Amino acid sequence: MARVVRIHEHGGPEVLRIEHVDVPGPGRGEVQIRVKALGLNRAEVLLRNGTYIETPTLPSGLGLEAAGIIETVGEGVDGFAPGDAVSVVPPTSMVRWPAYGELATFPAELVVKHPSSLGWEEAAAIWMQYLTAYGALIDIAQLRRKDFVVITAASSSVGLAAIQIANMVGATRIAVTRTSAKKEVLLEAGADHVIASAEEDLEVRLKDIAGPEGVRVVFDPVGGPIFEPLTAAMSRGGILIEYGGLSPEETPFPLFAVLSKTLTVRGYLVHEVICDPARLEAAKAFILEGLESGALKPTIAKTFKFDQVVEAHRFLESNEQFGKIVVTV
Known part of the structure; x- marks a missing residue:
């Protein structure tokens, strides 16, 4: 069992629920991550409100960005092992691969070993x-x-x-x-x-x-x-x-x-970039080089704990932030 955030209805931040669920292991070509931090995005507000480009079947998970430690590697995955510190390129479907949880599963091609100089909060605030x-x-x-x-x-x-x-x-x-x-x-x-x-x-x-x-x-x-x-x-x-x-x-x-x-x-x-392997690789190389040199450095507006995800969404909608809102798990 692991704690995950789900919605059972569309609405304001108060519809976000933290629940204990059985999280299945990774499938072929996937890795499962023990999440340390989540990056919040307006896309998640839209999905929560029922106005996103993706329409979920309820109850539904949500979330696009995470950083953490690889827990389990699925079949057919090379280059990753349990214990690796990684961050996640946002998937095309947060309903299929939701990030808000203690355990989250993603396609291996969207998982990146980020620079070791980054803390979990910064690593969760990179890719989107x-x-x-x-x-x-x-x-x-x-x-x-x-x-x-x-x-x-x-x-x-x-x-x-x-x-x-x-x-x-x-x-x-x-x-x-x-x-x-x-x-x-x-x-x-x-x-x-x-x-x-x-x-x-x-x-x-x-x-x-x-x-x-x-x-x-x-x-x-x-x-x-x-x-x-x-x-x-x-x-x-x-x-x-x-x-x-x-x-x-x-x-x-x-x-x-x-x-x-x-x-x-x-x-x-x-x-457009995420779904094109060649363009994504070029983008990752550019961004990783910038992170390594210090030319790129995520700005964290405020950090919330996992139990404060409702408050984090309220702050996200306040438009008061300067930079990224992060939730630690």
Whole structure:
């Protein structure tokens, strides 16, 4: 028996239940991990609310990121052994491979021996944020030195990962956040410029910073009315990569900016990288190199204990965090 978190109905954080269940051993090509820490993601809130891209049969587990020690290795798995310290690349289905528990099972190809310099909390906070940012900025946009890149929702874990990755390649980082409350910490985190979108004219500020050539890359999980000032400040041939829809407002399509500047507006899911073995290996190599050198370092907003998973989800939905929320097991 092991403790796991499950939902029996959709709703707020209070529907999360810690239960004792029999966890089956790993199947062929899988490994089972004794979990030490979990990284929380908004995808889990969406699944809990019943609005995620995946519809679970209830009761259902949840969770995408974990770090811990390999407990059992399934048949056909090479390169791993019980006792190895590992972290997990988020699977394409958290219903099939849920992470929230004392024991969790994952496909071996999604398990990584992370740098030994990382603690469990940091190791649980690696893959979702850095893979998401890498896939958009490096794999798709091919961000390069001297590019201007706009990163909205910049104080999120993915936003902070994007700032660090853009810094690795020498791009100019423009962080966008709602108010100026997080301006100083974003500058300390590596942003070259910070714009408070609720307090400043976003289009004017972007044009002042990027000059007449404009911003080549925009990385946005918000959508909504922000599309118009963002595209108005973009360069000819620029690319806007949309990886979320946090805004409750309608997202206008900036037709004339897209036409006149031949812009690319592209939807993006991290599954694009995770499901392509060659792209995933390139991403892992880039991220592991950054972690080893110290250029990439996860920012932990707050740590909760396993018994506090409800409180952790409440904090996740408060939007008060700066970086990743982690639960220790």
